[in-house]
Each structure stands twice: as C-alpha cells, then as structure tokens.
Amino acid sequence: MPSYKLIYFDGRGFAEPARMLFHLAEVPFEDVRIPFEELMPGKQSEGFLEMKDKTPFGKFPVLSIDGFDIPQSSAIIRYLAKKFGYAGKTPEEQAWADAIVDQFKDYMESFRQFIYAQRGGKPEEEVKKIHNEVFGPVKETFLRELERILKKNRSGYLVGAGLTWADLVIADHLHTLENLKELEVKSLEEYKERIYSLPELRDYIQGRPQREM
Amino acid sequence: MPSYKLIYFDGRGFAEPARMLFHLAEVPFEDVRIPFEELMPGKQSEGFLEMKDKTPFGKFPVLSIDGFDIPQSSAIIRYLAKKFGYAGKTPEEQAWADAIVDQFKDYMESFRQFIYAQRGGKPEEEVKKIHNEVFGPVKETFLRELERILKKNRSGYLVGAGLTWADLVIADHLHTLENLKELEVKSLEEYKERIYSLPELRDYIQGRPQREM
Incomplete structure (x- = not known):
C-alpha cells in the first residue's frame, strides 16, 4: 500500500x-x-x-x-x-458530484470574503455589510440549491443512491455554518446529521479534534 | 451515440x-x-x-x-x-490535471475582478488599481507556475506525455491574455502556439468564430 x-x-x-x-x-x-x-x-x-x-x-x-x-x-x-470508491458509480454521477463541489467552490469565494473581514479586524459595520450584501445572498442561494438537489434525489445523498465525496465536502461545511450560527435550514441540518451519524463515520467524527471550521 | x-x-x-x-x-x-x-x-x-x-x-x-x-x-x-481519452493516463495524472485546472480557477477570481471593472464602466483609475494590485500579481504568480510545470514536465504538455484537458483550458486562456496584451512570457506564447497548431486542432481553431475571450 x-x-x-x-x-x-x-x-x-x-x-x-x-x-x-x-x-x-x-x-x-x-x-x-x-x-x-x-x-x-x-x-x-x-x-x-x-x-x-x-x-x-x-x-x-x-x-x-x-x-x-x-x-x-x-x-x-x-x-x-x-x-x-466514493466518486460516484457512473461517469454521469461523477460529473454531478464534481459540479456540486465546483458550485461549492464558487460559493466559498463569498464565505472567505466574510470570514477574512470578520477575523481580519475590519470595522464591525463593514463586516455586517459584507455579511448582509455579499455572503448572505450567495449563501441563501447555495443552500436552496442543496435543498432542491436533496429533495429531487430522494436517497438522502446528494448524488445517486450512496455516499460520495460531495456529501463529505458539503456536510462538513454545513457543520461549519452550524458552528457559526449561519445554518438555519432544518432539512440541511438533518442532512448533515445523517451524514455525520453514518456508522462508518460516527466514531471518527466524535474522536477527531474539535474545530470551529 | x-x-x-x-x-x-x-x-x-x-x-x-x-x-x-x-x-x-x-x-x-x-x-x-x-x-x-x-x-x-x-x-x-x-x-x-x-x-x-x-x-x-x-x-x-x-x-x-x-x-x-x-x-x-x-x-x-x-x-x-x-x-x-484526454483526462490523463493514470489516477495521478488525472489528479494533477485536476489540480492545475483548480489552480486556474483560483486565478480566474482576480481575472474576473479585473474584467468586470474594465467592462463595467469603473473609473479608469480604479481599473488601473485593480489591474496593478490585484490581477497583475496573481497573474504573474500563475504564469510563473505554468512555466515551471512545463519546464519540469518536458513533454511540451502540462501533464504526462500527451495532451490533456488541462492543456486546452490553459492554452485557450493564454490566447485570451494574448488578445488583451497581457501575456508577455515567450515560453508560454510558444506553448499556446504549439497546442493551437496540433494537427487535430488547427483546422477547428482557424475556422471557429473569432472571439476576444
């Protein structure tokens, strides 16, 4: 190996x-x-x-x-x-997982902007402005997209019938939003909890170093 | 099909x-x-x-x-x-092509910022500032990385011994930089020309709709 x-x-x-x-x-x-x-x-x-x-x-x-x-x-x-074995079962599933992660990467541009402003010592008013005008709307759109994908797919996972790396990327970021009190979408909280509770992940997640993000 | x-x-x-x-x-x-x-x-x-x-x-x-x-x-x-058949011949080649394209995507954040400023009617001084302080330095770093990758790989391609999608993504963007008079790196001009002159691409590229970017 x-x-x-x-x-x-x-x-x-x-x-x-x-x-x-x-x-x-x-x-x-x-x-x-x-x-x-x-x-x-x-x-x-x-x-x-x-x-x-x-x-x-x-x-x-x-x-x-x-x-x-x-x-x-x-x-x-x-x-x-x-x-x-977590990339997706068909070329189409793999492409769909790729697309979700790339969409996440686009969204992260505004998340990063918010975090840098918040942690970089910018005046509170400016942080608020970036939160409300930049990060907030992009986040809302992205979370709505995730909700729609999950609703349409029905398996409880983002892609196909089983766990893919897209679920790991998204669920772990939802946990970050939760820590920051930025996740107020019940169905996504439940989705994150479901991924985090998978028997094959649960022990690791409980034992890993606890970090805000 | x-x-x-x-x-x-x-x-x-x-x-x-x-x-x-x-x-x-x-x-x-x-x-x-x-x-x-x-x-x-x-x-x-x-x-x-x-x-x-x-x-x-x-x-x-x-x-x-x-x-x-x-x-x-x-x-x-x-x-x-x-x-x-252009994704890379091994899992490692595929990952390397993926990484180059993701690095390109990171760089594109600053390219987009510059183009939006320039085409979005911002005052000339502001466009210049974004060009010189944001886009310029990121571009220089990215082009230097491409040069280093090509020099190290020696095949004339970015990944392995043959053409991959990373070459198409990068060469086509280098053509955009060329059109904008933003590509002043001789080895990369030659690389772009080499990709554009491949017998299997040449005719298409000559006949396609000519666009600045």
Whole structure:
C-alpha cells in the first residue's frame, strides 16, 4: 500500500473530507497539522517556509503519495474518492458530484470574503455589510440549491443512491455554518446529521479534534 | 451515440475547451450560442430566462446529454475528457490535471475582478488599481507556475506525455491574455502556439468564430 501524508493546517477546512475518506476506507495516513500561527506573516518558522516552498503551488492542503505531491483540495479529495470508491458509480454521477463541489467552490469565494473581514479586524459595520450584501445572498442561494438537489434525489445523498465525496465536502461545511450560527435550514441540518451519524463515520467524527471550521 | 448539446454564451470563455474536445474526438454536438445581450438585465428574452431557469444552477455552460444536464465548466470538460481519452493516463495524472485546472480557477477570481471593472464602466483609475494590485500579481504568480510545470514536465504538455484537458483550458486562456496584451512570457506564447497548431486542432481553431475571450 502506498504511504500517504496529508499536510494542512490544524483545522477542518479544505482537508477534512480527505481525512474522512481515509477513515471511511480504513487506510492509514499521516495527518500533518500545521499550527495556525504559521499563517501569520513574520511568525513563520523556517521549517514551515521550507515545506511551503516545496509544495507545487505554495498552498495547503497537499497530499503526498510516496513523495508524489498533489495540491488543491478538490483534486486531492476526488483522487482519494476514486481510489476508495466514493466518486460516484457512473461517469454521469461523477460529473454531478464534481459540479456540486465546483458550485461549492464558487460559493466559498463569498464565505472567505466574510470570514477574512470578520477575523481580519475590519470595522464591525463593514463586516455586517459584507455579511448582509455579499455572503448572505450567495449563501441563501447555495443552500436552496442543496435543498432542491436533496429533495429531487430522494436517497438522502446528494448524488445517486450512496455516499460520495460531495456529501463529505458539503456536510462538513454545513457543520461549519452550524458552528457559526449561519445554518438555519432544518432539512440541511438533518442532512448533515445523517451524514455525520453514518456508522462508518460516527466514531471518527466524535474522536477527531474539535474545530470551529 | 448520445446526443450532446452544449449551451453557453457566444464567446470562448469557460466552454471553449469542451468545444475543442468534441472536435478532437470528432463527436458531433449542438453548439448553442446565446447572444451576450442576454446578460444585460432588462434586455433578457423570455426564451432565455426560461432556459436559464431550467439549468441546475442558473448558470452556463451546461452540457445536456440526452436531456441529462451537467453544469459547471470543469465538471463538463472533465466528463468529456474522460469519455474521449484526454483526462490523463493514470489516477495521478488525472489528479494533477485536476489540480492545475483548480489552480486556474483560483486565478480566474482576480481575472474576473479585473474584467468586470474594465467592462463595467469603473473609473479608469480604479481599473488601473485593480489591474496593478490585484490581477497583475496573481497573474504573474500563475504564469510563473505554468512555466515551471512545463519546464519540469518536458513533454511540451502540462501533464504526462500527451495532451490533456488541462492543456486546452490553459492554452485557450493564454490566447485570451494574448488578445488583451497581457501575456508577455515567450515560453508560454510558444506553448499556446504549439497546442493551437496540433494537427487535430488547427483546422477547428482557424475556422471557429473569432472571439476576444
């Protein structure tokens, strides 16, 4: 079996669905968690800067497979999902999972804008404006799309009849929204809870480091 | 053979690599091109609004396969690339092509910001500021990454020994930068020209509707 190393910051963020996939597939991996302090300019250690410099795009997460590095979270998670059987059962299901994750990536542009404003020390009024005029409307649209997809698909999963990586990406972000008190859609709370309660995920989720996002 | 319909605006943009793939594979498809005027609020036709309403995410491009709709350009192009043999030869090549396209998608955030400012009637000074402080630095980094990837890979392609969908996505955007006089990297101009001159693409590219972007 190849030796896997997943390198990311010490949060859930863009890497958590990859961690979940390793646990789902019961495949051992090295879970390298970089302290968030390394993100602060001027506070970065030499070891971190050296590691960052060696990544393909100077960004994390990176998945290292026997020394071969894959950057970009979606590429990493899709790769593992294919290996472990969670990418979708047909080419059409795979494309649909891809599309949902790309739509999520588009939505994340406004989520990031809000979080950066909130955590970056912008004046409260500006944060509120970004929340109400940028993030809020984009979030509402995206959550409505998720609701519609789930309602139409009926299996309780986003794609086809079973769990795909799209469920892991979405459910884990819904948990983040929940933590931020930004998820007020009952059917999506239930969906997230259903994914989080899957017997093959439950223990991992209960035992993992608890992080706000 | 399934019946394919690709719906997008009358530009290259996010759909052109899909069009190229159909031509590479010599697979017939319906190339539905919506006039750009339909993007202007208040000027939209009923037919357009109805069609938009039926798309999975209210956005184009959409690929319709015997009535099954895939949204999101990367999902569409990856789907066709897999069908037609241009997704990469191994799981690792596929992941690397995915990662390059996702990195491109990140870069496009700043490209879009610049184009919207420029075409959206913002004051010249503001456009210049966005160009020099936002788009410019992100573009430089991204182009340097592409150069490094090509230099390291040596085959003349971004991934492995042959053409993948990542080359189509990147080369077609480099052509856009060229049209905007924003591509001043000789090795990338040569790379784009090499992809555009491939015998299996040349005729299509010469005969296609000429669009700035």
